[in-house]
Amino acid sequence: MESPDKQHRVNLFRPKQGFMRGEVKIMLSILALWGIASFGFQLWLRLSASDGGKSWLESFTFFNLPFHYWFTAQMLPLWFILICILFNILIDRLAEKESRRKEGFYD
């Protein structure tokens, strides 16, 4: 069903021009980084397991811990923090650009 007022439609996959378009682009990139790291690594670990059930990712230590364990237990939370920082920096920059553009427009 069509909304009565087309200009006020909000849809994540059909962002409006301007701020929201940039915002959605950033959001989807960060979510991609989130998904690949969280689930991609586990998949890799599973797929790289040999017939005996062990993956080469388990065979060497890193920071005192088996690599796969280190990656999941310590690197992933850190990774989440890093991509959150990246998200905030990108959004802050976008917001500044947008407000500058607007000010210029009204001058």
Add this chain to the structure above:
Amino acid sequence: MIDAGQKTLPMMIVFAVLLVFVVAGLLYKTRDGSEYGISGRYTGRVGGGAAIASNWMSAASFLGIAGLIYLYGYSALAYVIGWTGGYVLLLVLLAGQLRRFGKYTAPDFIGERYESTAARLLSAIISIIISFIYSVAQFKGIGIVFAWLLGTDYSKGVIIGAVLLMGYIVLSGVMGVARSQKLQYFVLIVTFILPLMFLAYRLGYFWVLPQFGYGAAINTLSTEFGINMTAPFANFGLFHWTALCFTLMFGTAGLPHVLSRFYTVSNVRDARWSVVWGLFFISLIYWSAPAYALFGKLLEARSGMFLPPQVAYKMADVVVLRTALMGGLPSWLVGMLAAGAVSAAFFTVAGLLMTGAASISYDIYYRIINQQASETSRMATAKGATLVLAFLVLLAALNPPGQIAEIAAVAFALAGNTIFPAFLLGIWWSGTNRCGVIAGMLTGLAITFSSPLFGGLLPLLNTIFPLPASALCGAPLVILVMIVVSRFTEPPSAEIQRFLAEEVHGE
């Protein structure tokens, strides 16, 4: 359970820490008026982060995670990843927009966004169920710690703990104690990390950063005792691991008491940055928790104890305290650890019970049953509701159905299947309407409990919607239901669509 007898010194430390919170809360309250008079409740980014973290830290983080890692090793890391990765979803999808929307309790947001009393009522009921389940998990933690402190069995421990907790809630309510969340976080992190450093030192590992030092314990366990704690997918397969992880992430981004955290920061930008700080503070605990589990396993192995699975299952939630005792920590340090666990559980339950009670008195009693209700009768309803809720939680906790973190996970599954889709679509698709959200939340409710209720009839349900891990398949299905039903029913009013487009998504 671990060792008999009353522990006088640890008990005194637990009470002293609780007392410190009361005194600090009273001081904070008097300062609040003058110092923060104009700027309202502004706390800044780091302060906002500490508030997010202390609001989040509960017995599930403090005792539960270590318990599950002790039992399942690598597989239990799904909890660590789920409970940290969820904050990415929260930040990216909801934090800023929610701050601009300006409604923070789940029933308030859903009631306003979908312009529907029925949706408000449904989301209020769901939030109360979530609070209830989550509180049961906390009560188990409280029961374990008090049973140990008093040297009694678990059921006595949980009853005494519950009475003390209610006393604490009433007392702080009467005196108007403010929650000083920065202090609370500080106490939690110190009482968790300090005993761990001491433990690593005692065991002869790298104690400055026990988060890395425990790696040597993993190595010793596998070379000397043949216990492999890091085998991936040993206990749950890849699908279950991923499903659990996703469920906890969706749940984190949909848990009512987490969503309502954004009002303490003054603007959208600070709201976003405080999430990052909050996640960092939370990760500090999650980087450390596995160390307790592995040290515990190692101490057991060294003393020749190899517990059969059923005994280990019963012991798991107590592993943090037990490890501290087996490691020969001085009793004041074990007392600190117990005090941290008790305060994490106390503050979480206090928050949950009061939110649940507020939901009953405001969203259900005032908005729906009696719109002429006076302030006094609403207050009385809230107080009565707190007591009734606490009593019901206690009854359920007398016979806890699983490990602390597992019980909490069910609350996350429910939040991920109901509240999270309602918020996500409510913010990101203006076409979602009241029929859609009601149909979706009912579907989510059914999905969450489908495995224990109907799994016997339809075994497929156990596979795609396993009890705590139902949101991987559940949440997308709920979102689909919301979209389809919204498409075929009357769209939301032009007014709320304009508000979404101009206020929430305006720059």
